Amino acid sequence: MNELKKLYLQLNKYIKRYGVLIGVNFLMTILAGVTAAAPLALVNRLFDKGISGGSEKDILYAACSMIGLAVMGGFLIYLSTIFSGRISTGIYRDVINDMYVKIQSLDLKFFTEIKVGELMVRFTNDAQNINTMILNLFNLLSYVVQAVVLFSIAMYTDWKLTLSIVVITPILIQIVKKYAKKLKKAGKDRQEATGDLNSTLQETISGIKVIKAFATESYEKSKFKNLTNKLRVHSMNSIRYDAKSNSITEGLNYIIVALLLMFGGYRVIRGHGFTTGHFITVIGAISAMYTPAKRSVGTINNINNNSSAIERVFEIMKLEPEIINGENPVKFDTFKRDIELSNVFFSYNDDEDYVLKDINLYVKKGETVALVGNSGGGKTTIANLIPRFYDVSKGSIKVDGIDVRDYEIKSLRRNIGIVPQETFLFGGSIKENIRYGNRHATDDEIIRAAKMANAHEFIVKLSDSYETEIGERGVLLSGGQKQRIAIARAILENPQILILDEATSALDNESEKLVQEALEKLMLEKTTFIIAHRLSTVINSDKIVVLQKGEIKEMGTHHELIAKNGIYKSLYERNFED
């Protein structure tokens, strides 16, 4: 019952949405339950008046009534199943929609901390389990109603005989209670194991190249086997508890019927107005009670088995993003003057372990700033702070004199274009991928952007030109081609501030030239931060910032820094010279 209450509380918002349908279905389910159990009430008349009394009229009456109830019952069951389905699939849809909206709102940090496979399980298995549970609840209601009606018929016919048998009920309740807890725990373990399995599978698919390159297939296989074994153990636990609970209830049923036959048989022989009709009615009702009672136990077990799914779904729903709009946020419209980082400190884990320390950087509109330095120096982190993917721990970042935390986030981000190191293209056509930069762009604008990005020429050579599907269903593009599509996308977005994370992977000379040209066109008249790996971008930058262990060690133009003969010069000689 506790579980049901928790289920209700968490799903309350969704249940309310379907209030009327739930109410109607509630009544329908009760009626269906009553109709399914009612024929037993006619048995007495069939036997005592019909068969024993030799009245064909009563036999016909009982038979026709049973047929009538059967037709009505069938109709009600059909309707209540459809209604239950409408409710459960509706709630399922709303839950996963809400969960999707929720994860879209969460900070980047969440996605670096959770495994993709794990998140997928919450959307698929766990949310689907909620759907099943709602269906189960209506089934449970129907079973309980059937059991109550059958019990009432038996009590009405002969309460003494019925009660003498029903004393066994508390044992049944104890069994259900005992296994409910165990099943819940086993269900949770099983769902967690499924999550681990999915994460590993997802990692294998994404990292297949690494696995093959390192020839670690056997290692991965044994890791996977361990996980499938673990899943099997937890699944077996669920099955074992279910089996124990089932076998005990099944065994009790036979005992109950045997006792009934014995006590009932005695009473028929001894008379006292107890007829064969009464005997068959009580036996029939009590045995018929067994099916809904057993199904109720099974359904309760099932609910317990899957109830942790709800918790796992609502764990996500409960999360709140930390990076949100402040009160009365300023809409970012036109970038006018400058960007200024003042005494910026940043740590990923909200501790004193700063990965950026006392960063001061002033960038005028139209300037190009190259961020250079050893790996782990903090280049990407600085780039992440400007569009507020993370918030500074101390200090401030101001755009046109206004702290980025005071801007409306979406308007700020819409004006900051990002070309990441690893180009990500969505499934769909090339045109759709470029249009991602501006949903309202016309075909002409898309082609113009592709031309500027040096992508048009290779696109028109593809089988379906701009309509060519990318990835799984279509062509696979080369690294340089993907980059140029990403650049076309950014050109179409036409942001005022640009963050470029130059790809480190080497392209051949021709491709490199095309990408470089495209980037230069993209950067035209924009204020650009480049995480730079290429010689030309570094040399031509207005400002080069040398980062080391989270601190700015040097800053200036290429010539100034070379003349300084410091870190930049040695970095330059090492990395860029040839």
Ligand SMILES: Nc1ncnc2c1ncn2[C@@H]1O[C@H](COP(=O)(O)OP(=O)(O)OP(=O)(O)O)[C@@H](O)[C@H]1O
């Ligand atoms: N999501 C994260 N959570 C915790 N620490 C992180 C995270 N991302 C980066 N770091 C740490 O922050 C520091 C700076 O990383 P950053 O990615 O900014 O360096 P980088 O200069 O861009 O390096 P690279 O050139 O290798 O990309 C590193 O020590 C890194 O381990």
